Amino acid sequence: MAKQRALITGITGQDGSYLAEFLLSHGYEVIGMVRRSSTVNFERIKHIQDKITLVTGDLLDEVSLIHMLRDHRPTEVYNLAAQSFVQTSWPQPVFTGETTALGVTRMLDAVRIVDPDIRFYQASSSEMFGKVVEVPQHEDTPFYPRSPYGVAKVYGHWITVNYRESYNMYACSGILFNHESPRRGLEFVTRKISNGVARIKLGLDEELRLGNLDARRDWGFAGDYVEAMWLMLQQDQPDDYVVSTNETHSVREFCELAFGNLDLDYRDYVVMDERFMRPAEVDLLIGDSTKARTKLGWEPKTSFPELVRMMGDADMKLLKEQQR
Ligand code: NAP
Ligand code: G4F
Numbered sequence: 001m002a003k004q005r006a007l008i009t010g011i012t013g014q015d016g017s018y019l020a021e022f023l024l025s026h027g028y029e030v031i032g033m034v035r036r037s038s039t040v041n042f043e044r045i046k047h048i049q050d051k052i053t054l055v056t057g058d059l060l061d062e063v064s065l066i067h068m069l070r071d072h073r074p075t076e077v078y079n080l081a082a083q084s085f086v087q088t089s090w091p092q093p094v095f096t097g098e099t100t101a102l103g104v105t106r107m108l109d110a111v112r113i114v115d116p117d118i119r120f121y122q123a124s125s126s127e128m129f130g131k132v133v134e135v136p137q138h139e140d141t142p143f144y145p146r147s148p149y150g151v152a153k154v155y156g157h158w159i160t161v162n163y164r165e166s167y168n169m170y171a172c173s174g175i176l177f178n179h180e181s182p183r184r185g186l187e188f189v190t191r192k193i194s195n196g197v198a199r200i201k202l203g204l205d206e207e208l209r210l211g212n213l214d215a216r217r218d219w220g221f222a223g224d225y226v227e228a229m230w231l232m233l234q235q236d237q238p239d240d241y242v243v244s245t246n247e248t249h250s251v252r253e254f255c256e257l258a259f260g261n262l263d264l265d266y267r268d269y270v271v272m273d274e275r276f277m278r279p280a281e282v283d284l285l286i287g288d289s290t291k292a293r294t295k296l297g298w299e300p301k302t303s304f305p306e307l308v309r310m311m312g313d314a315d316m317k318l319l320k321e322q323q324r
Helices: 014-025 045-052 063-074 095-114 148-167 189-201 223-234 252-260 292-294 304-323
Strands: 005-009 028-035 053-056 077-078 119-125 172-175 208-210 240-244 271-273
Touching: 005 014, 005 063, 005 095, 014 045, 014 223, 014 240, 028 063, 028 304, 045 148, 053 063, 063 095, 077 095, 095 148, 119 148, 119 223, 148 172, 189 252, 189 304, 223 240, 223 292, 240 292, 252 304
Parallel strands: 005 028, 005 077, 028 053, 077 119, 119 172, 172 240, 208 271
Antiparallel strands: none
């Protein structure tokens, strides 16, 4: 059988790096799309850079996507690229829409033009449920997005469904709940906490400034979630799936555990800062991933305490190495 070839947009991001590792371990040839920047940004993929092919392209430029598909002829496309930080989507709503919403159409349309048999995965988000109308949230729960990012992801989800129905393409939308790791960007709350705790323990900082401690999320490990992306593209029929742990925890609980792991009390260090509050908050997310578990045979392997511990240990190690 010919070697499977996957193209990943967003390969320099958290999920892209785990997915690339996963696909390489399954014998895939991996093509990664990277956008041009003035400084190289390959920190998360430098350990596998000699095993993958990087090509320049941008979700804002459909011509670049068409060339990339024509030149490399992947069998699967994983569209992970996005402006993915919810908070930034308020000051940059148009850019977020261009990338996170219209970018999906550009990628889907490039696939349709070059080879509509390419299997397509869209990185959709639990942020689409926003001000939730049902608890827990599953594939049929109506969307109520609360940020320009969430609105853009709703567009990305429906355009994926629409291309599947209009052109009979194998296109799937994975509705993934929050997933974290030591590779998470420092601006997201879990990594901000794991990094902040380690810095406090090492005497580099005296406090950690956060926003809403009462927000609740269904947090899993990114390394577990990329398997679900792949499984979605290996089925007889394309479909949409919720991927979640089915547990919810507050930001406060994350703090309690992360500080507690280093024998610290978060109440002595965490300072509430209005700058990190959002104009409209998503208060509670908790998924119901029964469909992914039964149809894909997927389930998360990492518990919440294991995730908090993994991220805390990794940040402590990293900071100690930097101090040497
Ligand atoms: P991430 O770490 O922020 O990575 C985003 C990636 O997108 C980066 O590689 C970035 O490239 C790339 N990118 C941004 N704009 C681009 C453009 N115009 N053209 C090409 N590439 C562009 O995000 P992540 O956590 O890995 O998430 C992956 C995807 O899943 C995103 O679509 C996100 O919205 C979605 N999602 C994430 C979660 C989660 O909890 N992590 C949950 C649900 C859905 P640079 O390195 O050049 O910036
Ligand atoms: O870590 P966050 O920034 O992630 P958020 O907004 O849930 O979005 C992430 O998950 C989505 C899936 O549901 C993805 F689609 C999206 O791309 C991204 O990966 O914030 C989590 C919660 C929020 O309620 C926020 O208000 O933490 C709260 N929070 C409290 N203090 C904070 C802070 N968030 C950040 N980033 N920084 C704070 O200081």
